[in-house]
Amino acid sequence: MGITIRKIAKDLKLAVSTVSKALRDSHEISDETKRLVFEHARKLQYVPNPYAGSLKNRTTRNIAIVLPEVADTFFSNAINGIDSVAQAKGYHVMVYLTHESREREESILEELRSGRVDGILISVSVGVKRDSAVHARLAQDLPLIFFDRVCDEVATAKVLTDDFEASYKATTHLISKGCREIIFLDTAAGLSITDQRRSGFLKALADHGIKNGDRHVVQCSEDENESLDTIQKVLRRKNKVDGVIGSVEKLAIQTYTACHACGLSIPRDVKVLAFSNLQIAALLAPPLTTVVQPAFEMGKAAATLLFKALARKVDLRTERIVLPSVLHERESTQ
Numbered sequence: 001m002g003i004t005i006r007k008i009a010k011d012l013k014l015a016v017s018t019v020s021k022a023l024r025d026s027h028e029i030s031d032e033t034k035r036l037v038f039e040h041a042r043k044l045q046y047v048p049n050p051y052a053g054s055l056k057n058r059t060t061r062n063i064a065i066v067l068p069e070v071a072d073t074f075f076s077n078a079i080n081g082i083d084s085v086a087q088a089k090g091y092h093v094m095v096y097l098t099h100e101s102r103e104r105e106e107s108i109l110e111e112l113r114s115g116r117v118d119g120i121l122i123s124v125s126v127g128v129k130r131d132s133a134v135h136a137r138l139a140q141d142l143p144l145i146f147f148d149r150v151c152d153e154v155a156t157a158k159v160l161t162d163d164f165e166a167s168y169k170a171t172t173h174l175i176s177k178g179c180r181e182i183i184f185l186d187t188a189a190g191l192s193i194t195d196q197r198r199s200g201f202l203k204a205l206a207d208h209g210i211k212n213g214d215r216h217v218v219q220c221s222e223d224e225n226e227s228l229d230t231i232q233k234v235l236r237r238k239n240k241v242d243g244v245i246g247s248v249e250k251l252a253i254q255t256y257t258a259c260h261a262c263g264l265s266i267p268r269d270v271k272v273l274a275f276s277n278l279q280i281a282a283l284l285a286p287p288l289t290t291v292v293q294p295a296f297e298m299g300k301a302a303a304t305l306l307f308k309a310l311a312r313k314v315d316l317r318t319e320r321i322v323l324p325s326v327l328h329e330r331e332s333t334q
Contacts, residue, residue, distance in 0.1 A: 038090040066122040073277040081299025102127040119143035143309040147302040157319035159302040166325040167200030179243030231258040246274030271333040286331035
């Protein structure tokens with residue numbers, strides 16, 4: 001026979017009703033009592049009856065994270081931030097990967113509408129429109145929170161970083177190092193974060209008298225080999241590139257590979273920085289200058305908002321949190 005609420009109550013010398021309410025995260029129960037109950041429940045490997053709880057309270061004690069990938073260090077750190085909040089609340093986290101497919105993302109969201117989870121945290125795929133009808137409908141049925149990659153025109157909470165400002169500062173940093181022929185390696189046109197980063201880059205160029213900014217933007221592919229080929233061609237052109245900004249993490253390694261293939265020395269011939277949470281950035285040769293997003297904190301903030309919404313303590317339609325990114329200067333731009 002499995003572990004029951006009655007067993008937990010007996011062990012902790014609490015009323016069965018108190019344990020039941022604690023496991024439902026009721027506001028009637030103190031945080032300390034909830035912590036004791038959750039910890040003991042995990043220790044005993046207590047598994048709630050999903051049907052009994054759902055039928056009575058219409059809750060599953062599950063939340064979903066929908067992501068394009070987990071290979072990017074940003075997303076793995078964000079998951080850790082979300083999970084730290086969910087565990088404290090006694091919730092399970094279910095991770096769904098879209099693999100940058102809009103169709104797959106929409107299919108996952110339609111499936112989640114059936115009542116499998118109590119709320120959703122999402123970073124959208126390439127190709128999802130700013131006013132996506134699928135996401136807008138879902139936001140009316142379930143607590144839905146965007147983080148990092150968002151649908152700007154869907155009326156629900158968004159947790160972001162200051163991508164425009166961070167890109168502006170990164171570009172200004174390269175200009176201060178003497179760079180004038182700077183290229184911005186772009187990817188996924190139409191994605192909220194890259195749009196903001198591109199805009200910050202172009203504004204910095206304009207403010208420092210560097211004309212024809214659009215020619216400094218290089219569109220890369222989702223295919224790694226194609227992107228590598230594109231970067232090498234740009235590095236070999238007549239107007240010698242002296243600075244590179246990678247708009248996403250994976251372009252950083254591709255830039256290093258391309259520079260090596262072209263016989264260019266970093267930072268003597270070309271200075272390189274990237275938006276990246278890559279933990280080995282300091283171990284690259286040379287160590288990579290990075291714009292680091294507070295991924296763990298973003299995940300934590302998004303999850304905290306979600307649980308406030310589940311407790312009906314916040315109107316998600318009015319919530320927008322913007323956290324600052326940090327430029328870590330290393331040898332690649334010195």
